[in-house]
Amino acid sequence: xxxxxxxxxxxxxxxxxxxxxxxxxxxxxxxxxxxxxxxxxxxxxxxxxxxxxxxxxxxxxxxxxxxxxxxxxxxxxxxxxxxxxxxxxxxxxxxxxxxxxxxxxxxxxxxxxxxxxxxxxxxxxxxxxxxxxxxxxxxxxxxxxxxxxxxxxxxxxxxxxxxxxxxxxxxxxxxxxxxxxxxxxxxxxxxxxxxxxxxxxxxxxxxxxxxxxxxxxxxxxxxxxxxxxxxxxxxxxxxxxxxxxxxxxxxxxxxxxxxxxxxxxxxxxxxxxxxxxx
Amino acid sequence: xxxxxxxxxxxxxxxxxxxxxxxxxxxxxxxxxxxxxxxxxxxxxxxxxxxxxxxxxxxxxxxxxxxxxxxxxxxxxxxxxxxxxxxxxxxxxxxxxxxxxxxxxxxxxxxxxxxxxxxxxxxxxxxxxxxxxxxxxxxxxxxxxxxxxxxxxxxxxxxxxxxxxxxxxxxxxxxxxxxxxxxxxxxxxxxxxxxxxxxxxxxxxxxxxxxxxxxxxxxxxxxxxxxxxxxxxxxxxxxxxxxxxxxxxxxxxxxxxxxxxxxxxxxxxxxxxxxxxx
DNA sequence: TCATGGGGGAATTATATATTCCAATTTACA
DNA sequence: TGTAAATTGGAATATATAATTCCCCCATGA
Numbered sequence: 001x002x003x004x005x006x007x008x009x010x011x012x013x014x015x016x017x018x019x020x021x022x023x024x025x026x027x028x029x030x031x032x033x034x035x036x037x038x039x040x041x042x043x044x045x046x047x048x049x050x051x052x053x054x055x056x057x058x059x060x061x062x063x064x065x066x067x068x069x070x071x072x073x074x075x076x077x078x079x080x081x082x083x084x085x086x087x088x089x090x091x092x093x094x095x096x097x098x099x100x101x102x103x104x105x106x107x108x109x110x111x112x113x114x115x116x117x118x119x120x121x122x123x124x125x126x127x128x129x130x131x132x133x134x135x136x137x138x139x140x141x142x143x144x145x146x147x148x149x150x151x152x153x154x155x156x157x158x159x160x161x162x163x164x165x166x167x168x169x170x171x172x173x174x175x176x177x178x179x180x181x182x183x184x185x186x187x188x189x190x191x192x193x194x195x196x197x198x199x200x201x202x203x204x205x206x207x208x209x210x211x212x213x214x215x216x217x218x219x220x221x222x223x224x225x226x227x228x229x230x231x232x233x234x235x236x237x238x239x240x241x242x243x244x245x246x247x248x249x250x251x252x253x254x255x256x257x258x259x260x261x262x263x264x265x266x267x268x269x270x271x272x273x274x275x276x277x278x
Numbered sequence: 279x280x281x282x283x284x285x286x287x288x289x290x291x292x293x294x295x296x297x298x299x300x301x302x303x304x305x306x307x308x309x310x311x312x313x314x315x316x317x318x319x320x321x322x323x324x325x326x327x328x329x330x331x332x333x334x335x336x337x338x339x340x341x342x343x344x345x346x347x348x349x350x351x352x353x354x355x356x357x358x359x360x361x362x363x364x365x366x367x368x369x370x371x372x373x374x375x376x377x378x379x380x381x382x383x384x385x386x387x388x389x390x391x392x393x394x395x396x397x398x399x400x401x402x403x404x405x406x407x408x409x410x411x412x413x414x415x416x417x418x419x420x421x422x423x424x425x426x427x428x429x430x431x432x433x434x435x436x437x438x439x440x441x442x443x444x445x446x447x448x449x450x451x452x453x454x455x456x457x458x459x460x461x462x463x464x465x466x467x468x469x470x471x472x473x474x475x476x477x478x479x480x481x482x483x484x485x486x487x488x489x490x491x492x493x494x495x496x497x498x499x500x501x502x503x504x505x506x507x508x509x510x511x512x513x514x515x516x517x518x519x520x521x522x523x524x525x526x527x528x529x530x531x532x533x534x535x536x537x538x539x540x541x542x543x544x545x546x547x548x549x550x551x552x553x554x555x556x
Numbered sequence: 557t558c559a560t561g562g563g564g565g566a567a568t569t570a571t572a573t574a575t576t577c578c579a580a581t582t583t584a585c586a
Numbered sequence: 587t588g589t590a591a592a593t594t595g596g597a598a599t600a601t602a603t604a605a606t607t608c609c610c611c612c613a614t615g616a
Contacts, residue, residue, distance in 0.1 A: 077352035
């Protein structure tokens with residue numbers, strides 16, 4: 001089984017004999033270099049015999065050394081992006097390095113967020129949106145932009161969406177909402193006061209709630225979609241957070257659109273409108 | 279140079295001789311299988327001699343066949359994610375399939391956009407921002423959100439940023455700008471009337487301009503950063519566009535921050551402030 | 557028609573990989 | 587503690603694979 005060589009080596013490291021461990025450690029330490037070595041060269045580097053290298057390869061499930069190198073090459077390539085995720089950016093990083101790290105951090109936010117939300121929950125969320133009469137989208141701070149983005153997208157599809165304005169106005173709007181409407185609240189931490197007040201109010205009045213982000217308070221919204229963001233590239237710049245939030249709202253939107261009928265028609269209508277204005 | 283074997287093979291396919299092409303085509307068709315073959319086996323499959331395989335490898339820049347296999351393995355691993363990019367979403371796609379396609383499309387927008395902007399241009403853009411006294415960020419339609427996002431980020435770092443408001447207000451603001459200031463204009467297509475007017479005005483009055491998106495008009499802004507977005511997942515939903523724009527603005531921001539001194543201090547200050555308000 | 561040059565393959569050589577076999581060390585048990 | 591069994595690791599060997607060489611053939615142009 002070679003679904004993941006690196007992981008499995010790490011796991012088996014304990015039960016290995018001295019030579020085997022020497023080999024495994026070199027592979028784990030410098031997979032990229034090992035890929036370029038011959039079995040003899042690797043043997044020298046590990047201070048073991050060439051035949052030990054071959055035996056090692058076979059023991060971990062490969063027919064031979066070249067096969068292991070190929071798998072190793074594939075794995076290092078796959079994890080290239082993921083490697084620098086937890087690195088953070090240093091003041092002496094080159095421009096290219098910074099770009100790569102940012103890129104990696106965004107991809108991590110995307111993939112983790114995608115993973116964090118089971119299909120069933122997404123399905124429920126889309127159901128809420130489709131069923132809703134009117135939708136109030138609430139997000140403060142950085143989340144306000146995400147809220148606006150989602151609202152403009154849904155509006156294109158004829159949904160009655162309210163977003164923007166300050167929290168007082170929003171609460172006033174919410175007061176008229178009922179069981180056939182929907183509150184979408186967006187807050188990464190789930191601790192934003194305004195959002196909590198709105199969610200509690202909605203739940204108390206039988207308004208369905210879809211929350212995007214963490215939410216620890218009781219009572220809990222019917223549906224909660226999680227955003228995963230490891231904010232360590234530029235501390236607290238909330239780049240990863242925004243990326244994760246947009247991933248979720250875009251996904252929601254795409255799923256919603258897919259559920260509707262004649263997608264292309266409506267959107268190009270809206271484009272035609274914009275063009276006319278010019 | 280083997281930065282991208284597959285791409286370079288595709289590009290060179292035209293100028294190849296019959297045997298070479300046969301080899302290249304098998305590699306392009308089934309890279310995953312080629313990785314498992316010996317040079318002899320591949321030769322048989324291509325109906326060429328074994329030596330031709332070796333010569334081919336050397337011609338495309340590798341020391342030999344094993345090296346090519348290793349690179350091929352890495353590349354197929356890397357592109358595993360990117361495969362479904364051009365698929366589009368169909369109404370009978372499962373929820374998981376939709377998520378994957380969206381994910382792939384976002385990654386494509388990110389990576390293409392990162393690739394599209396040479397370091398030198400990014401460097402110039404960061405220089406403009408650092409040097410600017412006041413900054414006006416202009417974006418209309420969907421780009422308005424991106425403009426706001428960038429403006430709030432830069433504001434955290436003490437930059438005097440103006441964003442938001444309608445185009446009349448913005449033009450009025452721009453009137454007071456001079457050579458020490460900066461206009462950042464954001465428009466995916468570069469054809470937005472308001473943006474063009476502002477850019478022309480700025481250039482005419484000696485105000486430096488940084489444009490994010492395409493720009494075909496003359497006179498051209500000093501610095502143009504490109505956003506690459508293949509909008510074929512949900513047609514015209516501008517999800518990829520937004521993703522690309524945010525990638526660029528985030529990158530700009532991170533690079534700018536890196537250039538400044540005590541990063542963490544300032545941002546946590548701003549966080550502390552927000553916490554106090556609650 | 558004949559020289560020239562480039563591409564391709566057969567045969568050869570070189571190299572790398574895999575196997576076998578044996579020695580050394582450890583382990584198990586009397 | 588001694589001895590047999592078992593396991594590990596390396597030297598030597600065998601095999602497979604890769605790389606080079608050399609030569610033929612065909613296309614091109616004089």
